[in-house]
Amino acid sequence: MSPDPLLSVSHLTTVFDTPDGSVRAVDDVSFEIRAGETVGLVGESGSGKSVTALSIMRLVQPPGRIAGGSLSFKGRDLLTLDERTMRTVRGADITLIFQEPMTALNPVFRVGDQIAETLRVHGRASRREARTAAVDLLRAVRIPDAASRVNDYPHQLSGGMRQRVLIAMSLACQPSLVIADEPTTALDVTIQAEILDLLREMKSALHLSLLLITHDLGVIAETADRVAVMYAGRIVETGPVRAIFREPAHPYTRGLLASMPGGRPGRRLLAIDGSVPLLGALPPGCAFNPRCPDRFEPCTAAPPPDYVVGPERAAKCYLHDRQSAVRNPQSAMGTDATR
Amino acid sequence: MKALRVAAWALLVVVCLIAVCPDFFSPYSPSRQYRDLPYAAPGRYHGASPRWLVHGEPYRWLGVVPTSLRLVAVPEPGRIFLLGTDEFGRDWYSRLCHGASVSLLLAPAAALLSLLFAVAIGGWAGYQGGWIDVLVMRASEVFIVLPWFYVVVALRAALPLTLGSTATLFTVFALLATLGCATPARLFRGLVLSLKTGEFVIAARAAGAGGPHIFRCHLLPFLLQAAWTQFLVSVPAYIVTEVTLSFLGLGVAEPTPTWGGMLVPLQQYVVLTSYPWMFAPAVAVVVVCMALQIVAPPFRQSPDAVTMPV
Numbered sequence: 001m002s003p004d005p006l007l008s009v010s011h012l013t014t015v016f017d018t019p020d021g022s023v024r025a026v027d028d029v030s031f032e033i034r035a036g037e038t039v040g041l042v043g044e045s046g047s048g049k050s051v052t053a054l055s056i057m058r059l060v061q062p063p064g065r066i067a068g069g070s071l072s073f074k075g076r077d078l079l080t081l082d083e084r085t086m087r088t089v090r091g092a093d094i095t096l097i098f099q100e101p102m103t104a105l106n107p108v109f110r111v112g113d114q115i116a117e118t119l120r121v122h123g124r125a126s127r128r129e130a131r132t133a134a135v136d137l138l139r140a141v142r143i144p145d146a147a148s149r150v151n152d153y154p155h156q157l158s159g160g161m162r163q164r165v166l167i168a169m170s171l172a173c174q175p176s177l178v179i180a181d182e183p184t185t186a187l188d189v190t191i192q193a194e195i196l197d198l199l200r201e202m203k204s205a206l207h208l209s210l211l212l213i214t215h216d217l218g219v220i221a222e223t224a225d226r227v228a229v230m231y232a233g234r235i236v237e238t239g240p241v242r243a244i245f246r247e248p249a250h251p252y253t254r255g256l257l258a259s260m261p262g263g264r265p266g267r268r269l270l271a272i273d274g275s276v277p278l279l280g281a282l283p284p285g286c287a288f289n290p291r292c293p294d295r296f297e298p299c300t301a302a303p304p305p306d307y308v309v310g311p312e313r314a315a316k317c318y319l320h321d322r323q324s325a326v327r328n329p330q331s332a333m334g335t336d337a338t339r
Numbered sequence: 340m341k342a343l344r345v346a347a348w349a350l351l352v353v354v355c356l357i358a359v360c361p362d363f364f365s366p367y368s369p370s371r372q373y374r375d376l377p378y379a380a381p382g383r384y385h386g387a388s389p390r391w392l393v394h395g396e397p398y399r400w401l402g403v404v405p406t407s408l409r410l411v412a413v414p415e416p417g418r419i420f421l422l423g424t425d426e427f428g429r430d431w432y433s434r435l436c437h438g439a440s441v442s443l444l445l446a447p448a449a450a451l452l453s454l455l456f457a458v459a460i461g462g463w464a465g466y467q468g469g470w471i472d473v474l475v476m477r478a479s480e481v482f483i484v485l486p487w488f489y490v491v492v493a494l495r496a497a498l499p500l501t502l503g504s505t506a507t508l509f510t511v512f513a514l515l516a517t518l519g520c521a522t523p524a525r526l527f528r529g530l531v532l533s534l535k536t537g538e539f540v541i542a543a544r545a546a547g548a549g550g551p552h553i554f555r556c557h558l559l560p561f562l563l564q565a566a567w568t569q570f571l572v573s574v575p576a577y578i579v580t581e582v583t584l585s586f587l588g589l590g591v592a593e594p595t596p597t598w599g600g601m602l603v604p605l606q607q608y609v610v611l612t613s614y615p616w617m618f619a620p621a622v623a624v625v626v627v628c629m630a631l632q633i634v635a636p637p638f639r640q641s642p643d644a645v646t647m648p649v
Contacts, residue, residue, distance in 0.1 A: 054541075058547055061541075062468060062469065087547045087549055088547065089547070090544065090547040091545060091546035091547030091548070092547055095545065096542070096545040098538050098542055098545075100538060103537060104537060104539055104542040104554075105539055105542070106543070108560050109556075117543070117556070118547070121546065121547050121549070122547055125566040180461065209488075
């Protein structure tokens with residue numbers, strides 16, 4: 001492991017207080033992002049990916065709240081910062097790119113003003129400088145005819161261009177971490193590729209770290225260095241992209257990869273049986289156990305801890321307890337990662 | 340429909356001009372009595388021949404600039420009463436013009452004041468949420484259930500008699516504006532509630548913007564749109580309120596004319612049946628209120644208005 005990760009999320013828990021009790025949307029999530037690295041966070045809808053992103057920004061809206069854990073960013077714990085200091089982090093050190101570029105832009109302001117706004121709220125530029133900077137940023141994200149496009153309203157731009165505007169906004173203050181929450185989901189496939197190329201290019205040009213949230217394993221395969229798979233608010237498997245795609249360690253990851261289209265033509269697409277459980281009514285033990293083809297006795301008893309399954313790899317699955325128990329009688333690695 | 344709105348706007352502009360300089364548009368001072376001509380029907384008397392833009396009775400424009408220029412006047416001893424006279428022989432048309440300045444100044448002022456409160460309170464409650472929101476909304480319910488009329492009567496009774504009638508009226512309207520802010524405050528709170536969970540507001544927060552900045556730049560433009568409609572709708576309500584209060588003798592006292600005060604003679608049966616021109620202020624109130632309703636832009640009713648109240 002690298003000695004100083006840029007962002008280290010440990011045991012992050014975000015709960016939503018509902019009339020029927022509190023629901024853990026993010027449950028004991030730990031991962032880290034190193035400088036210059038792209039980490040992919042994959043999972044189905046409702047698995048807690050977006051809430052994780054909002055939690056890192058400390059933007060979870062009531063009735064949601066961060067119930068525990070720590071977010072160590074450049075040596076500071078973001079959860080202990082006061083709101084005023086946190087505001088200087090948001091948009092400057094850590095920025096967020098939203099999924100739906102139409103709703104993330106204010107419909108009544110020109111896009112140039114919205115880019116300039118980011119610079120202005122951080123006191124990085126005067127009104128005039130911010131305007132020139134906005135044109136430069138639009139040019140940097142390859143919007144043609146940037147000088148006149150700054151005066152356009154969001155509805156005058158296409159979806160891809162709006163997403164470029166959002167990317168320009170997120171890069172305005174030269175952040176060290178960009179969180180992209182499903183940045184390509186709302187776009188056409190051809191535009192998706194362009195946006196991903198742009199993100200990759202910006203990442204290497206500006207030495208950013210990128211947390212890429214998506215439900216599209218293809219996007220992860222193309223873009224990410226490491227990946228964390230989320231299921232029902234927990235990270236069930238982490239590791240380098242190549243290793244996970246070659247040999248998934250968790251049955252859920254295996255199911256996800258198997259259900260990707262692109263196998264032999266004419267073959268039926270595989271699907272994981274059942275559906276995602278409601279967060280308010282999780283099954284006991286491993287949340288995936290009712291859908292798991294490899295379920296055995298311990299799965300329904302208690303949630304599995306992290307088992308180290310390879311270099312920089314971990315999975316929350318008792319299958320690896322059995323294997324490591326066979327190979328290594330002490331099984332020290334498993335218990336050490338338990339809460 | 341477009342022609343109707345243009346006509347309504349034109350009428351309102353004319354009425355506003357009259358309200359700003361009533362002396363210019365009227366041939367006489369509102370308190371000038373011609374005792375020899377009580378309840379005179381509309382028309383010319385003593386062989387009057389009207390002249391345009393002449394110097395007549397002197398007055399002070401806006402209470403400051405001394406002048407005597409009038410749109411229409413007749414040389415002595417001729418008289419012209421466009422809308423007849425009342426029991427003291429005062430020109431009803433001149434009084435109507437002067438009444439407009441009180442009625443049409445008070446109502447927009449009260450509406451503006453109440454909307455100012457409403458945007459501030461509703462916006463704040465909606466944006467803060469939590470217990471502040473609950474507290475403000477419950478308080479607004481108390482305001483809404485209060486029967487405003489009895490509150491005003493009680494206030495009139497509580498105010499010292501030494502207070503001038505104009506001062507009293509302004510106090511009453513300030514109170515009405517405060518009470519009246521409850522309903523629009525709930526509207527603005529609802530708007531803020533739906534807007535603040537909008538992604539562009541979260542995006543602005545993610546960009547590091549603070550509460551005041553978000554309220555000013557991302558919420559207020561949407562609220563002002565609704566506020567404008569609300570303003571045009573609530574002005575007639577305040578005009579009618581002034582008319583009601585003055586009609587019942589709780590408004591401005593004689594001899595200052597107001598539209599409501601000018602309806603007081605209609606409480607007498609003989610006036611009601613024999614002098615139809617005395618209905619002029621009632622017609623004016625109805626026409627002005629209708630014009631305001633016509634120009635008020637409707638909220639967009641297309642389905643996308645739900646998500647994007649632009």
